[in-house]
Amino acid sequence: MNEVLLRSLVPSVLAVLVRRGADFAAAEDAVQEALVEAVRVWPADPSPSSASRGDPVRDPKGWLVTVAWRRFLDAARADAARRRREDLVEGEPAPGPAPAADDTLRLYFLCAHPSLTPSSAVALTLRAVGGLTTRQIARAYLVPEATMAQRISRAKRTVSGVRLDRPGDVATVLRVLYLVFNEGYSGDVDLAAEAIRLTRQLAAAVDHPEVAGLLALMLLHHARRAARTAPDGSLVPLAEQDRGRWDTGAIAEGVGILRAALARDRLGEFQAQAAIAALHADAPTAEETDWAQIVEWYDELVRLTDSPVVRLNRAVAVGEADGPRAGLAALAALDDSSPGCSGSSGRGHPVPRRAAVAAYLHERDGDPVTAARLYVEAAHQAPNLAERDHLTRRAARLNARLRRPGTR
Amino acid sequence: MAKYLLLKHYRGAPAPVNDVPMDQWTPEEISAHVRYMRDFAARLEETGEFVDGQALAPEGTFVRYDGEGRPPVTDGPFAETKDLIAGWMVIDVDSHERAVELAGELSAAPGAGGEPIHEWLEVRPFLAAPPTVTE
Numbered sequence: 001m002n003e004v005l006l007r008s009l010v011p012s013v014l015a016v017l018v019r020r021g022a023d024f025a026a027a028e029d030a031v032q033e034a035l036v037e038a039v040r041v042w043p044a045d046p047s048p049s050s051a052s053r054g055d056p057v058r059d060p061k062g063w064l065v066t067v068a069w070r071r072f073l074d075a076a077r078a079d080a081a082r083r084r085r086e087d088l089v090e091g092e093p094a095p096g097p098a099p100a101a102d103d104t105l106r107l108y109f110l111c112a113h114p115s116l117t118p119s120s121a122v123a124l125t126l127r128a129v130g131g132l133t134t135r136q137i138a139r140a141y142l143v144p145e146a147t148m149a150q151r152i153s154r155a156k157r158t159v160s161g162v163r164l165d166r167p168g169d170v171a172t173v174l175r176v177l178y179l180v181f182n183e184g185y186s187g188d189v190d191l192a193a194e195a196i197r198l199t200r201q202l203a204a205a206v207d208h209p210e211v212a213g214l215l216a217l218m219l220l221h222h223a224r225r226a227a228r229t230a231p232d233g234s235l236v237p238l239a240e241q242d243r244g245r246w247d248t249g250a251i252a253e254g255v256g257i258l259r260a261a262l263a264r265d266r267l268g269e270f271q272a273q274a275a276i277a278a279l280h281a282d283a284p285t286a287e288e289t290d291w292a293q294i295v296e297w298y299d300e301l302v303r304l305t306d307s308p309v310v311r312l313n314r315a316v317a318v319g320e321a322d323g324p325r326a327g328l329a330a331l332a333a334l335d336d337s338s339p340g341c342s343g344s345s346g347r348g349h350p351v352p353r354r355a356a357v358a359a360y361l362h363e364r365d366g367d368p369v370t371a372a373r374l375y376v377e378a379a380h381q382a383p384n385l386a387e388r389d390h391l392t393r394r395a396a397r398l399n400a401r402l403r404r405p406g407t408r
Numbered sequence: 409m410a411k412y413l414l415l416k417h418y419r420g421a422p423a424p425v426n427d428v429p430m431d432q433w434t435p436e437e438i439s440a441h442v443r444y445m446r447d448f449a450a451r452l453e454e455t456g457e458f459v460d461g462q463a464l465a466p467e468g469t470f471v472r473y474d475g476e477g478r479p480p481v482t483d484g485p486f487a488e489t490k491d492l493i494a495g496w497m498v499i500d501v502d503s504h505e506r507a508v509e510l511a512g513e514l515s516a517a518p519g520a521g522g523e524p525i526h527e528w529l530e531v532r533p534f535l536a537a538p539p540t541v542t543e
Contacts, residue, residue, distance in 0.1 A: 117502050119409040120456070141409065143459050143500050151456025182539045183409075192540045221540060235538065386538045 005060065006035060010131045013064045014316035015103030018110065022072050023160040025153070028128070030075065034068035070389035104129065105205045112176040113159050120155035121176045122183075127152050129201075130194055136199065139187030170206065174214050174270065177202070179216050192222055203257075204260035212261035214272030220277035223247040235390040240284035251281045272301045308334065308351040316357055324365035331358055355381060356391055372398040411459060411500045412507040414514060414517025415530035418466050425526030426519045433520050444517045452499060452510070463495035498534075507531050 010031060017027035038060075111125040126132045126140075138148035179236020181195035199215045227241040236242075258274045276297045283289040298314035311334045334351070359374030375395035382388035424439035430438065468490060470483035497514070501507050511529045519525035 119500070119502050122409070122458075141500070142411075146453065147456050147458055147500065149456075150454055154454075154456055179409075225540065229538075383533075383536060384538045385535045388535065 006038060007131045009061050009064055010035070011107060011129050011321075012104055013061060013068055014128055015063050015107040017072055018104055020069065020203075021104050021163070022069075022076075024110065024128075024162075025156040025160050026072055026075060027068075028156065030072035031064070033071045034064050037067050038064060040078055046122050069274055069287050081403040083400055084199065102205070104201060105285050108173045108202055108205075110159050110162060111155075112168070112173040113162060113170060114169070115162075118176070118179060120151055120158070121172075122179050123148060123151045124155040124159070125176050125198070126180065126191075126194070129198055132189060132194070136187060136189050140183070140189055140191050142187075170208050170211065173202065174210060178214060178270075181221075192218070194226070196222060209261040209264045209266045210255050210268040212269050213274050216254040216258035216261065217270050217274035217277055219250045219257070220274060220281050222251035223254065223281060229386070233386060234393075237390075238280065243284070246281065251278075255281070267300065267304070269301060269304045272304060276301075289320070291317055295321050312351050312354055312357055315358070319361050319364065324361045327361045328358070328365065331361065352381070352383065353378070359391075359394070368398045368402055372402065409500060409502060410504070410507075410536065411498060411534040412504075413530075413532045413534065414497045414499065414507075414511050416492045416494040416496065416527070417530070418492040419526040421530065423529060424519075426521070426523050428520035430519075437518065437520060437522060440518050440522060445514075448514055448517075449497070452497075457499050457501050457506075457510070459498035459500050461495070461497040464493055466492060466493055466494070478533065504533070507533075 014031050016025055017030060022030065042060075060223060094129050107129050108125070111128050112121050116124065123137055123141075126137045134149050134152060135145050137152075138145040141148065177195050177199050180198070181182055183191045195273045196215070199211070199218060202216050203211045209229070216317065224238075224241065224246050226247070227243070227245040230236055254274065255278050258271065258278055261271050262275070276294050279290050279294050279297070294317045295314065296308065298317050301310045302314060312331075315330035316329050316336060318330045331354070334354075355374050355378035359371045359378055362368075362374060363371035372395045375391050375398065379388045379391035379395065382391055415457060430441075433441070449458060449461050470490070472481045474481040499507060499510060501510065511531045515527050515529050516524040517527070519527075
């Protein structure tokens with residue numbers, strides 16, 4: 001009895017039940033019961049010679065679907081108050097063979113439903129589409145298992161009764177997957193790798209250039225992951241990374257997927273971001289980075305999203321392409337025009353990492369005094385420990401140099 | 409999804425609006441207060457936003473290394489100058505706005521006269537692990 005195989009089958013079995021009209025929570029209960037049944041009756045050592053007609057070993061998914069569907073119908077029948085829905089279910093056309101991809105796709109849309117908060121959508125996606133256990137998800141997000149269980153069951157209640165008869169909004173699904181990818185926490189599952197796996201699955205099921213764009217973006221970022229931190233956990237900036245440690249296979253795959261997507265001429269923000277990541281990944285050394293072209297892609301991104309974070313990153317690119325003065329000018333323009341600067345929340349949240357960018361540009365412009373002060377300010381605002389330590393170190397290095405006589 | 413620490417102070421925070429020490433409340437008022445806090449935590453467990461909550465004793469001791477081969481130094485009779493933490497709650501929420509909203513709700517716990525204490529709570533974001541994407 002292969003547990004890994006069983007777990008990998010859960011999402012698609014669940015998807016079949018949901019497509020046939022089972023509501024989410026009931027479908028999951030039924031699938032769980034089918035799994036318990038499978039553990040009980042499947043042979044411990046499935047050898048090909050024991051396979052006969054109807055043997056679960058031959059068609060484990062079909063077996064699970066049949067058992068889970070029966071369990072679901074039993075539960076629905078037993079519940080008189082649900083009579084109406086049962087009629088609805090019985091009225092469905094007899095389930096015929098349907099492409100697995102289509103079923104999984106429905107599950108993606110259900111899990112990313114707009115009525116869910118981002119954290120619920122993420123939890124539900126990892127549970128239902130990813131087949132992770134509640135404990136694994138809780139560990140990955142560093143919350144108690146009970147908290148995550150509540151989050152998931154609330155999410156299930158929220159989407160129960162939602163019937164998906166047409167495809168939802170791909171953009172919502174992509175946002176959820178990108179959220180999963182961006183979580184740097186690690187429990188016993190690697191969320192970045194999990195996000196790539198799920199996006200790959202989605203890309204196989206839906207033909208959409210932005211899905212390909214997101215997959216390419218994840219692969220390109222992931223390819224550089226090993227070089228991004230030193231053995232002691234400290235951050236290594238892009239320019240100082242050992243490019244020999246980049247995963248060239250993943251880069252090649254990402255670039256290939258991106259090329260095919262761009263050729264379809266339906267640009268979106270993930271493709272544009274992937275294009276920028278590809279230009280970084282393509283450069284043999286930091287000095288050979290094609291910053292002019294990166295600025296052009298940021299111009300596209302500003303056009304597509306107009307987010308202050310994108311404008312900030314564009315200022316960095318301008319600083320590399322046209323010199324630090326030009327970068328600082330781009331940064332000044334950001335202060336005047338960006339809605340994110342004066343704060344929609346009324347508290348005037350600064351654009352994240354704005355001070356860090358200003359510090360870097362002033363350092364390159366030969367103004368270590370201003371740069372050191374801004375690095376300290378940036379360290380104060382850093383959202384994580386590794387970044388704060390990195391910025392504090394940069395400030396300390398400049399201050400040490402300033403203290404030595406004859407420098408400056 | 410970000411974690412925040414809601415900090416409650418014995419001392420060190422600005423005075424609350426309804427500033428009557430707890431030992432001056434009626435037992436019913438204390439029960440109502442305790443019930444409010446418990447219900448609040450239970451509601452957050454239900455929404456999947458609760459991570460941890462603990463109360464601390466009012467007495468704390470500062471401790472310091474005092475050199476090789478010597479016992480650690482503890483602070484003297486100056487405890488009243490310390491900022492003392494009464495307890496905390498850790499929440500995991502979708503936004504800073506949500507964290508502030510919840511802290512406001514917690515600060516409305518009833519005190520003397522059954523009126524909200526309007527106590528000052530501190531809301532501090534956790535420094536998270538670095539995200540996968542950094543440049």
